[in-house]
Amino acid sequence: MMSSEEVRSSFLEFFREKGHTIVPSAPVIPHGDPTLLFTNAGMNQFKDVFLGTGTRPYTRAADTQKCIRVSGKHNDLEEVGYDTYHHTFFEMLGNWSFGDYYKEEAIAYAWELLVDRWKLPVERLHATVFRTDDEAYQIWLRYLPPERIHRFDEKDNFWEMGDTGPCGPSTEIHFDRTPDLSGAALVNAGTPDVIEIWNLVFIQFNRLPDGTLQPLQKKHVDTGMGLERIVAILQDKWSNYDTDLFQPLIRALEELSGRPYPADPEQLLHPDGVAMRVIADHVRALSFAIADGALPGNEGRGYVLRRILRRAARYARNLGFHTPVIYQLVPVLVDKMGDVFPELREQQSTIERTIRSEEEMFLATLDRGIAHFETVVAQLEKEGKKVIPGEAAFLLYDTFGFPLDLTQLMARERGLSVDTERFEQLMEEQRERSRQARKVEQVEVITPQDTAESEFIGYETLEGESRIVWVEDNKVALAATPFYAEAGGQVADTGTLEIEGERYRVKDVQRVGDLIVHFVDRPVTASAGARVLAKVDARRRQEIRTHHSATHILHEALRRVLGSHVKQAGSLVAPDHLRFDFSHYEKLTPEQLREIEEIINEKIRENIEVYTEVMPLEKAQKIPNVKMFFGDKYGDIVRVVFIDEKFSVELCGGTHVERTPEIGLVKIVEESSVAAGVRRVVAVSSEAAEAYVRQLEDQLKQAAERERDLMEKIRKLEKQLENFKVESMKRQLEEVTTQSQPVNGIRVVTRIFEDATVDQLKQLADFFRTTVKKQGIVLLATIRKDKVQLVCAVTDDLRERLPAGTLVREVARQLGGGGGGQSHMATAGGRDVARLPAVLEAFSALVQSKLETPASS
Numbered sequence: 001m002m003s004s005e006e007v008r009s010s011f012l013e014f015f016r017e018k019g020h021t022i023v024p025s026a027p028v029i030p031h032g033d034p035t036l037l038f039t040n041a042g043m044n045q046f047k048d049v050f051l052g053t054g055t056r057p058y059t060r061a062a063d064t065q066k067c068i069r070v071s072g073k074h075n076d077l078e079e080v081g082y083d084t085y086h087h088t089f090f091e092m093l094g095n096w097s098f099g100d101y102y103k104e105e106a107i108a109y110a111w112e113l114l115v116d117r118w119k120l121p122v123e124r125l126h127a128t129v130f131r132t133d134d135e136a137y138q139i140w141l142r143y144l145p146p147e148r149i150h151r152f153d154e155k156d157n158f159w160e161m162g163d164t165g166p167c168g169p170s171t172e173i174h175f176d177r178t179p180d181l182s183g184a185a186l187v188n189a190g191t192p193d194v195i196e197i198w199n200l201v202f203i204q205f206n207r208l209p210d211g212t213l214q215p216l217q218k219k220h221v222d223t224g225m226g227l228e229r230i231v232a233i234l235q236d237k238w239s240n241y242d243t244d245l246f247q248p249l250i251r252a253l254e255e256l257s258g259r260p261y262p263a264d265p266e267q268l269l270h271p272d273g274v275a276m277r278v279i280a281d282h283v284r285a286l287s288f289a290i291a292d293g294a295l296p297g298n299e300g301r302g303y304v305l306r307r308i309l310r311r312a313a314r315y316a317r318n319l320g321f322h323t324p325v326i327y328q329l330v331p332v333l334v335d336k337m338g339d340v341f342p343e344l345r346e347q348q349s350t351i352e353r354t355i356r357s358e359e360e361m362f363l364a365t366l367d368r369g370i371a372h373f374e375t376v377v378a379q380l381e382k383e384g385k386k387v388i389p390g391e392a393a394f395l396l397y398d399t400f401g402f403p404l405d406l407t408q409l410m411a412r413e414r415g416l417s418v419d420t421e422r423f424e425q426l427m428e429e430q431r432e433r434s435r436q437a438r439k440v441e442q443v444e445v446i447t448p449q450d451t452a453e454s455e456f457i458g459y460e461t462l463e464g465e466s467r468i469v470w471v472e473d474n475k476v477a478l479a480a481t482p483f484y485a486e487a488g489g490q491v492a493d494t495g496t497l498e499i500e501g502e503r504y505r506v507k508d509v510q511r512v513g514d515l516i517v518h519f520v521d522r523p524v525t526a527s528a529g530a531r532v533l534a535k536v537d538a539r540r541r542q543e544i545r546t547h548h549s550a551t552h553i554l555h556e557a558l559r560r561v562l563g564s565h566v567k568q569a570g571s572l573v574a575p576d577h578l579r580f581d582f583s584h585y586e587k588l589t590p591e592q593l594r595e596i597e598e599i600i601n602e603k604i605r606e607n608i609e610v611y612t613e614v615m616p617l618e619k620a621q622k623i624p625n626v627k628m629f630f631g632d633k634y635g636d637i638v639r640v641v642f643i644d645e646k647f648s649v650e651l652c653g654g655t656h657v658e659r660t661p662e663i664g665l666v667k668i669v670e671e672s673s674v675a676a677g678v679r680r681v682v683a684v685s686s687e688a689a690e691a692y693v694r695q696l697e698d699q700l701k702q703a704a705e706r707e708r709d710l711m712e713k714i715r716k717l718e719k720q721l722e723n724f725k726v727e728s729m730k731r732q733l734e735e736v737t738t739q740s741q742p743v744n745g746i747r748v749v750t751r752i753f754e755d756a757t758v759d760q761l762k763q764l765a766d767f768f769r770t771t772v773k774k775q776g777i778v779l780l781a782t783i784r785k786d787k788v789q790l791v792c793a794v795t796d797d798l799r800e801r802l803p804a805g806t807l808v809r810e811v812a813r814q815l816g817g818g819g820g821g822q823s824h825m826a827t828a829g830g831r832d833v834a835r836l837p838a839v840l841e842a843f844s845a846l847v848q849s850k851l852e853t854p855a856s857s
């Protein structure tokens with residue numbers, strides 16, 4: 001039995017032998033085709049060749065193409081999970097002829113591969129042709145009996161890429177799995193028993209936006225065969241999910257959920273089976289899309305991904321999962337497909353983190369959403385109704401993040417439908433409300449009535465003479481102005497306007513329609529036509545320029561260090577700092593921040609010229625690695641800022657430095673989170689960076705000073721503590737002294753002070769001598785580092801009869817040590833800690849014996 005890897009490579013090998021160039025799969029995110037959200041067919045990357053606007057160095061090609069069919073003309077999302085052979089993501093094996101061979105060879109190749117090489121049973125093959133395509137019909141008669149060649153109309157046998165673009169009649173090969181070969185009536189009937197395996201399209205038209213078909217200059221062949229289906233057939237599996245392409249994912253789900261996958265065809269609609277198929281399918285679409293640079297979001301492509309993910313998350317809930325699980329399948333998928341598609345392996349951690357954080361976000365509201373849904377359903381049941389009101393669907397969307405199609409899916413499961421018309425109406429109302437909110441803000445600011453225009457001359461000059469073209473209160477617009485109006489994150493310039501001998505301070509500048517409006521410090525007395533001398537605050541502008549160029553360099557440095565998923569989510573360029581928000585899923589490490597800073601400052605030192613070029617949008621889009629923002633609307637003519645064309649190329653209307661060293665130094669001063677999956681970096685350049693470094697220096701000095709003061713205080717406190725300790729020990733010593741019973745008139749006092757120093761013991765001994773004055777002997781001990789330290793002292797009257805040195809030496813000997821000293825006070829040490837209490841206990845007796853035998857030493 002061939003593995004999926006072998007099927008894939010034997011397909012490519014077959015067409016290599018037939019003179020085809022094997023090309024890599026295009027990314028699943030089409031770059032540069034606004035008519036497509038996702039690559040939906042192998043031919044997408046050759047669209048220009050078919051239309052005659054592009055060429056390739058070959059006329060025959062083959063590949064395996066990553067496809068996603070979840071939107072637009074080809075959308076299989078709803079089927080996925082409920083049958084055995086639809087997918088949101090799949091691989092399409094394809095071969096192409098660009099004006100080279102046509103119907104005859106295309107059919108012959110397909111036949112040879114399926115029948116001669118892969119040994120599919122001929123009696124199970126059917127062909128379909130477009131209803132008027134007699135040529136294809138005749139060719140098929142060479143291979144198949146007429147009862148297994150079927151004619152179908154546009155719906156089944158005329159393939160189109162989208163609403164517009166290359167298209168043409170097709171012929172398809174179907175495989176009959178019925179045990180008794182009764183499949184003729186089941187062709188194109190939507191059953192897994194007879195399944196389409198290969199579509200050969202004869203591309204010969206371009207569908208224009210008005211719907212007409214424009215014949216192409218050349219005729220082409222475009223074929224597509226779903227890898228998952230052909231693998232199922234070659235592995236003799238009833239379901240694509242039973243093949244080695246999906247089994248690892250299904251196994252992992254069984255393990256994680258502790259539930260068996262119901263594989264029996266009789267159990268096709270078992271909820272656990274549906275859920276496992278949905279999740280196994282969706283994790284593939286999500287992973288491949290993210291690997292190619294897409295991210296879940298609120299609009300367009302991003303929202304399609306979010307819908308897929310939320311659909312999968314709801315099914316995961318049905319399987320009993322209450323914590324993120326989809327992301328745990330990513331390593332399984334990478335293991336299976338990472339060799340063929342290395343981008344999966346390269347982006348693995350981004351994929352996992354992205355999916356996980358999306359799951360977490362949705363799980364926060366999923367339960368409450370489901371509960372709300374149940375309340376709505378219960379209410380409907382009570383009222384005997386079958387349609388979920390648009391209001392309920394809208395609430396689920398707006399409050400709980402349920403995409404409409406998820407609500408519809410849950411409704412279908414309960415035999416209900418959703419009032420989508422009312423839903424759309426409510427969506428539109430919400431959009432209108434936010435449009436109004438935005439408008440009100442602007443309208444309140446200004447309402448210029450005439451058709452005047454302002455020209456921006458601030459790229460070239462910071463000072464210029466012009467005339468007022470519009471004025472109202474403290475708002476003035478000039479025919480030409482060097483003042484930059486706030487845009488693209490860059491703050492507005494400030495400066496002065498001199499009008500008829502009066503000098504006005506410009507506080508803010510905004511673009512309103514075609515006007516650049518200056519907001520000045522007081523009402524302007526002059527009227528339209530008056531001469532004006534406009535002067536931008538040059539120093540401030542220079543600081544803004546350094547921060548703007550620094551922002552571009554930072555953006556590229558972030559991408560290089562963190563990965564190509566980094567996309568700008570917002571930015572602020574001010575004279576004293578820059579703020580840059582971007583998509584990324586975790587906190588930046590200190591090492592990453594350092595590396596980013598290093599790249600930036602290295603670029604600055606390279607002394608690169610920063611230059612701009614104005615060009616048609618179409619040309620700009622073709623520049624490799626150009627940065628432009630999907631959310632932004634660009635005109636036909638755009639301005640492109642280059643900082644070394646291999647490093648940073650960005651569509652931007654802002655003002656920049658001329659050479660990078662003007663930026664001076666860049667320091668990142670803050671890194672934080674703004675929202676799920678969006679991080680923020682704040683940085684400073686030029687003078688602001690210098691000020692920042694100086695401020696750090698001051699702080700350091702202050703810190704050092706504070707540390708010195710602190711050390712001083714600590715020393716004082718330590719001293720106090722020490723005194724306090726000695727005082728307290730004195731009190732204790734006093735107490736034992738008064739309690740001690742004099743023997744032969746002599747007070748013999750012993751005491752262990754744990755944790756005392758020899759020095760402290762000496763102080764205590766002195767204290768004893770001065771307070772007791774006569775007839776007193778003290779022996780003090782402490783234990784330090786498993787050794788005994790002893791201090792012995794006697795009052796002056798006993799110095800001769802009982803010298804302290806002799807006493808302490810004697811005691812120390814009993815503890816395995818030695819020592820000595822003067823007659824009034826002496827110290828010693830010993831090792832035998834355990835014997836200390838007994839030795840102290842016996843000290844009194846020792847003194848006694850000394851008194852009786854005065855000669856001993």
Ligand code: SER
Nearest residue numbers: 041043199222223224
């Ligand atoms: N473009 C056709 C399809 O997608 C054949 O590759 O089915």
